Amino acid sequence: MQLDAYARTSVHPDLALLEYAAQGPICCLVLERMCGASLLEVLEIRPFCVYAQGNECALLFECPQGDGWQAALEAALREEGLAAGLSGPFALTASAHGCMRKAQLALKTGRRLMPGRALYPMDEYGEAALIEAAADVLRKEGLCAQDFSDAAIAQIAQLDTQTGTQYAASLKAYLSHGLDMKRAAQALGVHRNTLDYRMKRVQELFALDLTDVNTCFELLFSFWLRDNLPAGEEAAEGEFDAQAAQAMLWRHVERVDAMPASGETAAYACRLLCVGVSRLPDAQRVALLQEMREKMGDAGACAFDEDVLLFALPPERMEDFAAACRLLCDEKKCQTAVTQTFRGAQIAQRARLCRMALCAATQMHARTQDMCSTLFFMTMERRISLAPYLREDVIRVMDDDAMRGAALSRSLYAYLLHFRDMKKAAAQLGIHRNTMEYQMRKIDAIIGKPEGENARFLMMCTYKILALPDGRRFGL
Numbered sequence: 001m002q003l004d005a006y007a008r009t010s011v012h013p014d015l016a017l018l019e020y021a022a023q024g025p026i027c028c029l030v031l032e033r034m035c036g037a038s039l040l041e042v043l044e045i046r047p048f049c050v051y052a053q054g055n056e057c058a059l060l061f062e063c064p065q066g067d068g069w070q071a072a073l074e075a076a077l078r079e080e081g082l083a084a085g086l087s088g089p090f091a092l093t094a095s096a097h098g099c100m101r102k103a104q105l106a107l108k109t110g111r112r113l114m115p116g117r118a119l120y121p122m123d124e125y126g127e128a129a130l131i132e133a134a135a136d137v138l139r140k141e142g143l144c145a146q147d148f149s150d151a152a153i154a155q156i157a158q159l160d161t162q163t164g165t166q167y168a169a170s171l172k173a174y175l176s177h178g179l180d181m182k183r184a185a186q187a188l189g190v191h192r193n194t195l196d197y198r199m200k201r202v203q204e205l206f207a208l209d210l211t212d213v214n215t216c217f218e219l220l221f222s223f224w225l226r227d228n229l230p231a232g233e234e235a236a237e238g239e240f241d242a243q244a245a246q247a248m249l250w251r252h253v254e255r256v257d258a259m260p261a262s263g264e265t266a267a268y269a270c271r272l273l274c275v276g277v278s279r280l281p282d283a284q285r286v287a288l289l290q291e292m293r294e295k296m297g298d299a300g301a302c303a304f305d306e307d308v309l310l311f312a313l314p315p316e317r318m319e320d321f322a323a324a325c326r327l328l329c330d331e332k333k334c335q336t337a338v339t340q341t342f343r344g345a346q347i348a349q350r351a352r353l354c355r356m357a358l359c360a361a362t363q364m365h366a367r368t369q370d371m372c373s374t375l376f377f378m379t380m381e382r383r384i385s386l387a388p389y390l391r392e393d394v395i396r397v398m399d400d401d402a403m404r405g406a407a408l409s410r411s412l413y414a415y416l417l418h419f420r421d422m423k424k425a426a427a428q429l430g431i432h433r434n435t436m437e438y439q440m441r442k443i444d445a446i447i448g449k450p451e452g453e454n455a456r457f458l459m460m461c462t463y464k465i466l467a468l469p470d471g472r473r474f475g476l
Helices: 013-018 038-043 069-080 099-113 122-141 151-163 167-176 181-188 192-206 213-228 242-253 282-299 315-332 344-360 368-381 392-404 408-417 422-429 433-447 453-466
Strands: 026-031 049-053 056-062 084-090 119-121 269-276 301-304 308-313 336-338 365-367
Touching: 013 049, 013 056, 013 099, 026 099, 056 099, 069 084, 069 119, 084 099, 084 122, 084 392, 099 119, 099 122, 119 122, 122 368, 122 392, 122 453, 151 167, 151 192, 151 213, 167 181, 167 192, 167 213, 167 453, 181 192, 213 368, 213 408, 213 453, 242 301, 242 308, 242 344, 269 315, 269 344, 282 301, 282 308, 282 315, 308 315, 308 344, 315 336, 315 365, 336 344, 344 368, 365 368, 368 453, 392 408, 392 433, 392 453, 408 422, 408 433, 408 453, 422 433
Parallel strands: 084 119, 336 365
Antiparallel strands: 026 056, 026 084, 049 056, 269 308, 269 336, 301 308
16 A cells, blocks of 8 residues: 555645644655555554655654654664655644755755665754755855854964964863853863963953853854855955955946956955945935045045945954944944955955845944854845754744743743853843743753754754844845
């Protein structure tokens, strides 16, 4: 007996979900080919949707009871000589939309990374699938990991190479172990006081605030990028070329080829200041541009369109220029975003990131290194849907909130944001620490305890994706 005996349909799983009144959590299994019904009979699985697409077959079913069903499913698949990707369980049919795509990604990625397995759950292979997708998007956008990384990471690594210090490895261990000095020191094999000294030196030498949780997450995100994606060329140190920068800026705002023309140099070091002016009347926009040009002098370059003013300057001049322009921008209620140092050839790409930073910033004056993860995911969203890469454990907590009218997802976010510091998370939420502990126990009952710090990092990335702003502003 084949799967035809079950409710095989030509209706796509997402449409089938609209018509299905779920009694329990829903899973999706994507098989590399059709199989015998005995596979499902072993597990007492009765799919409510069996959908064939090419050589693959997707099955939607309610999650079996108990903890051992995935192991039993994998054993049954192996006996049949099959491989499959698995997504879910999803508590709500709305959350299960796109489950077939997730299971397909798990199967494709898992078979490449670990051939010979029979079952590839998306929870295990989601990170690798995200990295593969990101590498493809960045290549198409002409970007690399360095474009979304805090430059301090490369500077720390350079100092280590020159002096034999171990600041980069120490900082990564400290961040990766949830800001726990003792556990990070044990992982490095050094005394706690040694690691404490190194972290103080890192803060002093590179102007980093390791007491700020957002800074810590963005630094950890920068390490993740550099470990998993092509880094690209290091930042240039050549003399700023105002003429070349001017030409590149105008090509960007006029939406034409932004590659340097013959004879122009692109190896020079550069920084950008972007000012959002879309809400200003034309006369005020022109007046602000003129005032800022006067402060810039002849050593920089500028261009503008109806959404932004763009100013390119030598790196050493940017801080003073940005500070001098803040009062002007505050008076007009215009946001600003400032980049780190980059190669002149990247002006067009960095200008796009500046526009994104204006769109995503929650403060008047933003620095792109403070929002690396947001800019990275906004760039990906320009090319692909990020829905398949959301962590399913976060979705399960949100589903539980939707069904029970609770706010556990908010508590989980605070807990992750503060690197699992229960006291600080409770303070942010305005609740007692004991209440926070009770809520985390409820979350653990829903999703289990995440295994390792990397799982918590990826859950935080899911929250970053869910919070992405509408990128249609500022010409994106």
